[in-house]
Amino acid sequence: MTAVQLDMEQARFNMIEQQIRPWEVLDPEVLSVLAAVRREDFVPDALRALAFADLELPIGHGQTMLAPRIEARMLQELGVRSTDIVLEVGTGTGYMAALLASKAEYVFTVEINPVLASAARHRLRQAGVANVSVETGDASEGWSGPSPYDVILISGALPELPDAFLRQLKAGGRLGAFIGQPPLMEARLIIRSEDQAFNTINLFETVVPPLITRKRERFVF
Numbered sequence: 268m269t270a271v272q273l274d275m276e277q278a279r280f281n282m283i284e285q286q287i288r289p290w291e292v293l294d295p296e297v298l299s300v301l302a303a304v305r306r307e308d309f310v311p312d313a314l315r316a317l318a319f320a321d322l323e324l325p326i327g328h329g330q331t332m333l334a335p336r337i338e339a340r341m342l343q344e345l346g347v348r349s350t351d352i353v354l355e356v357g358t359g360t361g362y363m364a365a366l367l368a369s370k371a372e373y374v375f376t377v378e379i380n381p382v383l384a385s386a387a388r389h390r391l392r393q394a395g396v397a398n399v400s401v402e403t404g405d406a407s408e409g410w411s412g413p414s415p416y417d418v419i420l421i422s423g424a425l426p427e428l429p430d431a432f433l434r435q436l437k438a439g440g441r442l443g444a445f446i447g448q449p450p451l452m453e454a455r456l457i458i459r460s461e462d463q464a465f466n467t468i469n470l471f472e473t474v475v476p477p478l479i480t481r482k483r484e485r486f487v488f
Contacts, residue, residue, distance in 0.1 A: 275307055275318075282306075282319040282335050290336040297343045300369045306335065309362035309390050323476065326360055328380045331476050333422065337454075338363055341443045344456050344470055345418050347371050352413060354435070356406040357422035357478055361387030364399050367420065374399045375413065377406035379479050407480040409435050416440060423478030424452055433457070433465060445475045 283301055292298065307318035310332060314324050324332040342363075347353065347370035355364055358378035364387070368374045376399060378384035384403045391399050404410070409431030417440050419432055424445040436442055442457040454470040 278319040279306070282321075286321050286334075286336045287339045290340050292336070292339045292343050294343045296370070297339065300342070300366055301335075301339055304362070304365050304369060305394065306362060308394055309360040309365065311360075326383065328383055328479075330357075330359055330380070330383065330479060332359055332362065333475060337473065337475065338366065340470070341420060341454065342366050342370075345420060345441050345443050347418055351417035353418040353420070354406075354410055354412065354414070354416045355420045355422060356410065358384060358387045358401055359422060361390045361396075361399075361401065363420070363422055364401070365391060365394060365396050367418070368396050368399045371418065372398065375402060375410070375416075376400070377402045377404055377410050379403070379405050379407075379481070405481045407478055411435070419443070421445065421478060424448070424475050425478055428455075428457075433459070438463065445473065449474050 283298060307315050310318045310324055311326055317324060321334055323334055326332050347367060349372060351371045353367050353371045353374045355376040358364055358376040364374050364376040381403050384401050388401045408429045414435035415437040416435060417437050419436055419442040421444040426448055428444055428446055432442060436459045438459055438461045440459045445452050445454050447453055452474050454473055456468040456470055458466045
């Protein structure tokens with residue numbers, strides 16, 4: 268192993284121990300996935316040295332990559348199982364899709380920007396992730412595809428959650444979302460029960476970038 272590789276492995280270890288564990292991410296399966304999926308392969312080349320920093324990273328087209336601790340916490344809270352069919356809204360670089368795919372049967376991830384979608388497909392292919400389909404479109408109000416889904420993750424903030432997402436969640440399914448507007452947002456976990464009721468758990472307060480929609484995209488340069 269080269270000195271650069273050793274530095275990367277140390278940085279990955281530090282990310283897990285210093286950022287992620289203190290955020291109550293203690294599930295051993297989730298920690299194993301975070302150790303195995305190479306985050307540095309999913310950040311823009313110019314920001315590779317910051318791959319493990321406790322930062323949101325700009326990825327172009329007005330979009331950002333969420334901080335590692337936020338991604339890790341959401342992955343843990345969703346409790347993804349090996350038989351789950353997952354929908355992710357907001358592919359970005361493809362990193363979160365790769366994490367989800369490490370635990371799920373299959374992931375459908377939707378990216379509104381075709382340039383980012385193409386780059387994510389390339390990164391996932393290079394990483395050998397075969398159980399992900401990157402689709403291009405605006406899924407901010409749901410994505411019918413092969414719905415209903417076992418798990419839905421919306422990787423950007425919405426002022427409120429469209430009802431379409433609730434309809435596209437299976438009984439027993441889990442949905443993770445960031446709801447609200449700056450300076451007040453909450454990460455929420457919504458669970459659909461067998462009797463079609465919904466239980467909402469407020470996980471933590473945060474501020475994350477808004478999900479890009481067709482309306483918002485017109486103002487991104």
